[in-house]
Amino acid sequence: MKIIKLNDIQFDEIKEFIDKKCESIVERSLDWGDSSFGEELMEVNQPLFDLKAILDVLTEEDEK
Secondary structure, eight states: OOOOOOOHHHHHHHHHHHHHHHHHHHHHHHHTTTSHHHHHHHHHTHHHHHHHHHHHHHHHHHHO
16 A cells, blocks of 8 residues: 655645546547547556546545
8 A cells, every 4th residue: 555645736736637637538539439449548548547536535535
C-alpha cells in the first residue's frame, strides 16, 4: 500500500486533470463508433478510469 498526501488544491487539480482526460478518451472512443479501436482505447486507459473512480469516492466522502 502507498500513501500519497495532497493538500486540497493539489487534489482538486489532479481530479480535474483526470476528469478531463477520461472525458476526452470517452469522446474519442465514441467518435470511432463500433470499431475495435474505440474499444481498445477504453481498455488501454482502464487504469485512468480506475483512478477517476477512486478520486470520485474520495470526493464523496469528503463532502459528507
